[in-house]
Amino acid sequence: MRAAGAEPAPALRRAVRTYLDHLTVERGLSANTLASYRRDLDRYLATLAAAGVTDLAAAGPAQVEAHLARLRAGDDDHPPLAVSSAARAASAVRGLHRFALREGLTGADPSRDVRPPAPPRRLPRALPVDAVLRLLEAAGPADGAGDAAARALRDRALLEFLYGTGARISEAVGAAVDDLDLDAGTVLLRGKGGRTRLVPVGGYAADALRAWLVRGRPALLAAGRGAHAVFVNARGGPLTRQGAWAVLRAAAARAGLPVDGPDAVSPHTLRHSYATHLLDGGADVRVVQELLGHASVTTTQVYTLVTVERLREVYATAHPRAR
DSSP, X not given: OOOTTOOOOHHHHHHHHHHHHHIIIIIOOOHHHHHHHHHHHHHHHHHHHHTTOOSGXXXXXXXXXXXXXHHHHOOSSSOOOOHHHHHHHHHHHHHHXXXXXXXXXXXXXXXXXXXXXXXXXXXXXXXXXXXXXXXXXXXXXXXXXXXHHHHHHHHHHHHHHHHHHOOOHHHHHTOXXXXXXXXXXXXXXXXXXXXXXXXXXXXXXHHHHHHIIIIIHHHHHTTSOOTTBSSBOTTSSBOOHHHHHHHHHHHHHHTTOOOSSTTOXXXXXXXXXXXHHHHHTTOOHHHHHHHHTOSSHHXXXXXXXXXXXXXXXXXXXXXXXXX
């Protein structure tokens, strides 16, 4: 066995580089996700190098298991990883070995039978319908004129858009005017990995968007170059994620909703609420999957647990024999 800190062999680095290129070109992963995978795989290569492994084909289940155990235990150079971070690192290692087998770089997948740590299931936080309505009302429109009134129209349109379409915050601030068809009641959302989806825009959201586009947006747009963006800032440029977050935080504070701590309202809160309220209303989970733009229905099914928890609460308080 080589000493810890040994430099990974060139063949190992080539294999990782090829895999990351595949993720970039074929899977369209975001820059942040790719950076995380690169860090995870650099640590894995260090484990293999310390074990004297110079080629991915020579790695076995023992090395994979030892690496995952080291992630959870930590070492002199790294603190122990949380279960969720260790699970992500395990996913990177398993993905590398599956790719290598599929491409003929190795003859077996040593990670196939190694179980990654299971992250704790965290249920999405959804607001009750009345809390969502308070939040929307708190966004505007406000009395006044000029830029203040224009911003109030924008803020109401933004929050109505997030709740009415289930859009991610990045999809909302990235939406262009040409993506909207308010006569048909639809918007084209551009999601992760370059995927697009056409989703309905509800009547309340459509009305708020019309008011913003006709009476508010031209006033702010005159100051800058956000010509294509649906939502623009006070300088006329496209609204940023941070700007949208500030809009939501201010409305939540006015509505008496938490803005700090584990229950703080976030842009994703409205997306969670959108999905949960659809399922509460009887929507099929496959339909909600399409509306949210999830690649797998497994991701969407976590929302069904939220509705089950709500049913349990109702049962516990309403049924005479619940206890």
